[in-house]
Amino acid sequence: MxxxxxxxxxxxxxxxxxxxxTDIHCHLIPAVDDGSRSLDESRQLIEAMRSIGIQRIITxxxxxxxYPHNDSNTLHEGLERILPDLSDLGVPLTLGAEYMMDEGFETQLTKPLLTLGSSxxxxxxxxxxxxxxxxxxxxQLVISAGAIPMLAHPERYLYMGDEEYSRxxxxxxxxxxxxFSLTGMYGEQVEKRAQQLLERGFYNFVGTDTHRIDFFRKTISSAKTYARYREPIRSLISNNQTLVASLE
Structure with missing residues (x-):
């Protein structure tokens, strides 16, 4: 029925x-933020991500x-340093970044920007x-810098309401x-907010926001959501591919 x-x-x-x-949001460069802590952990994370179907990654x-030392130059160096040790996994790894809109954000916009993939x-x-x-x-400063702002995990900003999302x-x-907001990873409130935004067609893309191996393994061991969300999620996954299409 x-x-x-x-x-x-x-x-x-x-x-x-x-x-x-293609995962477009995760933290796999060792020891540069609150994500992977070592090359070995990065390797374990990529292996675990590959095991659930992820074929390409934008970290x-x-x-x-x-993290005052993080910028385009230092992060490129960090990625290049680990790529030779991860190449045998067969999962292409590309660099992006997640920018906090804090007091240093405007300065970052004057530097080379780490956009997602070829987008x-x-x-x-x-x-x-x-x-x-x-x-x-x-x-508007992001747009003036020639980029398109993509808001990470809007469902986690519980201080926002419908009017703010629409604006x-x-x-x-x-x-x-x-x-994994849809599977209760961040609690019931975030789960319900993610459902509402998905059902209303607010989302354009999807990522895992993977950080640490132990937590990731626990998350994927029981990741359940409503069957009716399959097609919307598959559509977002298809959108992700457009961000790296010219790199293939």
């Missing part, structure tokens, strides 16, 4: 929802005041407790879903 199908939850890993996915280390999309985030007072001015879309922001 249709209402039973609508309420049915499935394990998205065993159901193969992620087959062929997106944090750029904000907590103009710049992954941005705000604090989880509130947006900067000049949020829309900063978004952000109207200002030119794309939205990136953290996939």
């Amino acid at each position: 249709w209402w039973l199908t609508k309420r049915k939850k499935v394990d998205i890993i065993s159901a193969g929802w992620l087959e062929g996915m 997106t280390p944090h750029i904000y005041r907590r 103009k999309y710049l992954l941005i985030e705000t604090s989880f407790v509130g947006a900067p007072l000049d949020l829309y001015r900063l978004i 952000l879309r109207g200002a030119g922001c794309a939205f990136q879903l953290n996939l």
Whole structure:
């Protein structure tokens, strides 16, 4: 019966929802932020990601005041340093970044930008407790710099409401879903918010936001959401591929 199908939850890993996915948001360069802590952990993460169907990765280390040495130059060096040791895994690894809109953000916009893959999309985030007072001015600065702002995990900004999400879309922001928000990784409130945004068609892209191997293994061991979300998620996965298409 249709209402039973609508309420049915499935394990998205065993159901193969992620087959062929390009992950556009994760933290795999060792010891540059709160992601992978070592080359060995990066290797384990990539192996685990490959095992669930992920075939290509754009790694997106944090750029904000907590990590003052992170910029385009240092992060390129960090990626180049590990690529030879990971090439045998057969998962192409490309560099992007996740930019915090903090007091150093404007300075970062004057430097070479780490957009996602071959695209103009710049992954941005705000604090989880509130947006900067000049949020829309900063978004316009991203656009003036020749990039397209992509807001990371908007479902996690519980201080935002429907009006704010709509205004952000109207200002030119794309939205990136953290996939495992739908499976309860960040709690019930975030899960419900992700469902609402997905059902209303707010999302453009999807990523895993993978950081640490132990947590990732726990997450994928029981990753269930409603079966009705399969096609929307597969559509977002297809959109991801456009960000790296010219690199293949």
